[in-house]
Every structure is written in structure tokens, then in C-alpha cells.
Amino acid sequence: MATRKTWVWVLVGTAGVGVVALLAVAGSGIYFVNRHIRAERTTSPEAMRSFDAVLGAMPRARPLYELDSSDEPRLARQLTELPGGTTRPETLWMLAWDPEQDRLIRISLPFWMLRFGRHKMRVVRDGRGFDLERLNLDVEELERIGPALVFDFRNQDGVRVLLWTQ
Numbered sequence: 001m002a003t004r005k006t007w008v009w010v011l012v013g014t015a016g017v018g019v020v021a022l023l024a025v026a027g028s029g030i031y032f033v034n035r036h037i038r039a040e041r042t043t044s045p046e047a048m049r050s051f052d053a054v055l056g057a058m059p060r061a062r063p064l065y066e067l068d069s070s071d072e073p074r075l076a077r078q079l080t081e082l083p084g085g086t087t088r089p090e091t092l093w094m095l096a097w098d099p100e101q102d103r104l105i106r107i108s109l110p111f112w113m114l115r116f117g118r119h120k121m122r123v124v125r126d127g128r129g130f131d132l133e134r135l136n137l138d139v140e141e142l143e144r145i146g147p148a149l150v151f152d153f154r155n156q157d158g159v160r161v162l163l164w165t166q
Helices: 002-036 044-056 139-145
Strands: 037-041 065-067 073-075 091-098 103-110 149-154 160-165
Touching (some): 044 103
Antiparallel strands (some): 065 073
16 A cells, blocks of 8 residues: 555656656747747838848848759858858847738847757748758858858748848
């Protein structure tokens, strides 16, 4: 009888630890999203001013990736040929405009997170947006070259995505 009570307490204790761990993971996820992802409703002119402000703060340079004739992203020039930067970027920034929903989305992804592996990230829904996975980013090379304009994507529907490291 005493061993049955012991097993019940072990099961209840294990379930309790599992619930606490689950709540900790959920809380961490909510904290990360609140800290690194911002979405706001705005007008098209205001959104374009946000893009211009980001581009204005960067030295005039071609993006590292461009769209080819079949709308697939490709390297504009080999990253290994670019000189090394004096500072290492800490964050990959994304600014995305969805004109259908009048939403401007700002995302910051720390480089430590990019090293965990390839994670799919769709910027806009319904297959008309941009999938970050398509770029096949080389995190080590991006770190080596320093802060840079990575990609400036626009489509005929007005969707725009800007990626840069800082």
C-alpha cells in the first residue's frame, strides 16, 4: 500500500514539473515574440517612408541577393569575394510591408538564433509573399562581411521585404 502512494506522488510530481516546464517554454516564446516582432497598421506612404529611412541610414550598396529572371533569389556577387567588415553584425533585421492588410512588420533575429539551423519563415500569406528559406543565408559569411544590405524584394502586388544586418 505504501509503495502505491509513493508511485502516485512520483507521478503527480513528474506531471507538475512537466506543467511548469511547459509554462516556462510558452513564457519564453511570448517574451521572444514581444521583443523581436512588431506588427503595426499603417498607410502605404508611411510604410515606404520607413523603408526609405532604413535605406538612407545605409551606405549606398547593392543588396547581396537579387531576383533573377524567374523571380528566384540569387547572390549578386560571391560573399567570399567581399572584404571582411570591421564589426560583426549581431542582428538580421527584416522590414516587410503587406499592402492587403496595411501591415508593416519589423522582425529582428539575433545571429545566435540563425546558427541553430534553417527555419522556414513566411513573410506574407497565400503563397504571394516571400519565404526567407529561399535565400539560403550563409550566417558565417554574413558575420564575416559585417553590416550589409542583404535583400530588397518587391513584387507586383506591392509586397516589399527588406533584409539587412546590423
